[in-house]
Amino acid sequence: TDVNYDTWKDNLSELYFRTKNYDAALKLAEEVFAVRKEMYKENDPMLLASYGRLSEIYEAKGDIEKAYTYLKKDMDARVSKIQSDFSIMNQNEKEQYLSTFRYRFDEFNFFAFQHAATIPAIAQDVMNYQLANKSMLLYSVSAARTTFANNSDKALKQLYQTWLEKKQFINKLETLSEEELNNNNYNINTLQEETENIEKELFLKTGNNLNTSNTISWNTIKSKLQPGEAVIEFITIPDYDDTCANYNKYAAVLLKYNTAPEFIILCREDSLLYYMQKKTNEKDQQYISRIYGYAEFEEDALMYSGQNIYKLIWQPLESKLNDIKKIFVTQSGLLHKINFSAIPVSPVKCLADNYQIIHIASSKIIADGVSNVTLNAKDTIVLFGGIDYNATDEKLFAVSKKITTDLTTISPVEFSSVDTTAVRGGSWKYLPGTLQEINTIASAMKENKITVLSYTGENASEDIFKNKASTYDVLHIATHGFFVNDLPSTVVKNKSASTDYTLYNSGILLAGGNRSWQGETIKNNLQDGILTAAEVNNMDLSNCKLVVLSACETGLGTIQNDEGVFGLQRAFKLAGAENIIMSLWQVSDKETALFMQTLYKNWSSGISLQEAFIKTQNTLRIQYGPYYWAAFVLVE
The missing domain is CATH 3.30.420 (Nucleotidyltransferase; domain 5)
Structure with a gap:
């Protein structure tokens, strides 16, 4: 048969469909389908196009059952195609690939919206496709990273570390000016290409063991x-x-x-x-x-x-x-x-x-079984709070030199003339309540024989954070959070072609961050104190059972319906964190501190994180309105 002849028939069928001559459209569509069924494999795009065409014609003719049958065939073939193609793609390719398929999931849901009353069983398919599609990217990327991080092959593990380091290096370069890049002969796009090739290699080497998109019904x-x-x-x-x-x-x-x-x-x-x-x-x-x-x-x-x-x-x-x-x-x-x-x-x-x-x-x-995360004596909690957002280069440099030595005993910094009415967010003022918050948590946890490391003042730097975060069980960050539609150009000066900028719009402030925000250049090759979601995304937090973002609006980001919120929450999930507690709106210091102290006290009593969180909400509900007790959500 002549493929062009079939395409011509298919086009004519569409023309009949658009002019509402459904019988003529159906006759041609069925002829084309009969030929394609013989010629093509199950999930070939040509066959998928025929399923789609037949489905819309039957729906227009009022034969909803038949329309549903063909639509389901189309969806099943697409889901299996996504799953077979996904395993060898890097993150960027996956995002682009999914965006070409997403509309079909939406169309199926719209079909269900119109016809669920006549076909109640369609709810089962909607649920299955939601399981295949919702957070698919997040799920497959974090599953892959866990496989890389815990791989028994030492060379592969090393390759994974190299990949993360290169990605972090690119994040750093994106904060430099054009002139600084040229002076050092850095080409961001070339580096980006290198990291994508390493990522591809990782996926190819672990392909068979990567159950990143396994079908669950x-x-x-x-x-x-x-x-x-x-x-x-x-x-x-x-x-x-x-x-x-x-x-x-x-x-x-x-x-x-x-x-x-x-x-x-x-x-x-x-x-x-x-x-x-x-x-x-x-x-x-x-x-x-x-x-x-x-x-x-x-x-x-x-x-x-x-x-x-x-x-x-x-x-x-x-x-x-x-x-x-x-x-x-x-x-x-x-x-x-x-x-x-x-x-x-x-x-x-x-x-x-x-x-x-x-x-x-x-x-x-x-x-997978909902995690029953408990806090026990062998866990270590790392606390960041009471941060000096104006820390000088000298102070930050001294801190970075100490990274090799252990920093377990760092004294809190005293600040004069601070604004005590501080709300987390807005202009980056010192937050005295965060120091009190982490000190109270630290003393309560020490009573329960749980190891605590506290980083305050200039010691709560981005260099320290990136160096320490990946090794501990609980990460608690009490600071300013931000979500902006566009970061100041002082923060991201150079954007590489394939970076996902939805992850640059949110982040948290660490030591010295105020100065970078206002356009000062941080010297000595130090981090700038503004930790964006894009940077978190390139860390390995697979050991971390809980990340607490005790900052304002850390739950916000760019909403993409089925992939969730592209912001800090997503970045910490991609980096491997098991649970995240974050805030949906700005909360004042006193109540935040009370919430967090109560939470850790409950959790260290031996109950699960989930139970401790609900118990904390219930305790605060007795005394406060939703503005205080409902600001935080736990996402597993």
């Missing part, structure tokens, strides 16, 4: 759920219906320990945004009190939006949760900005009163 997840447990997969669905304005919709797939998945339609994104949008001149505390407050009477409806947020994203699920006590939640889109435990159900109760809610990056985590 909803059945596997269900088998791991205990009585009283459920998973809710929230989904953002772009609109593919020409008749409507182009807005996203939200839906959820609910999987309980004793039933198959159910597809539940929630709301339009613009309705949710209406209540979640921060008003002009609305202070943080007013804003949080409004979205997590519940208006009992009509006249209070302007003061509180919590009852409306509840109606939109939780009420449609409520009737199905009668026997459920513990819920694993994976977020999407705008929902990343919500602490579900704090959503109010009445003027005096919130979801935390009815359920134990656990935020997870992907439901795959349940298949």
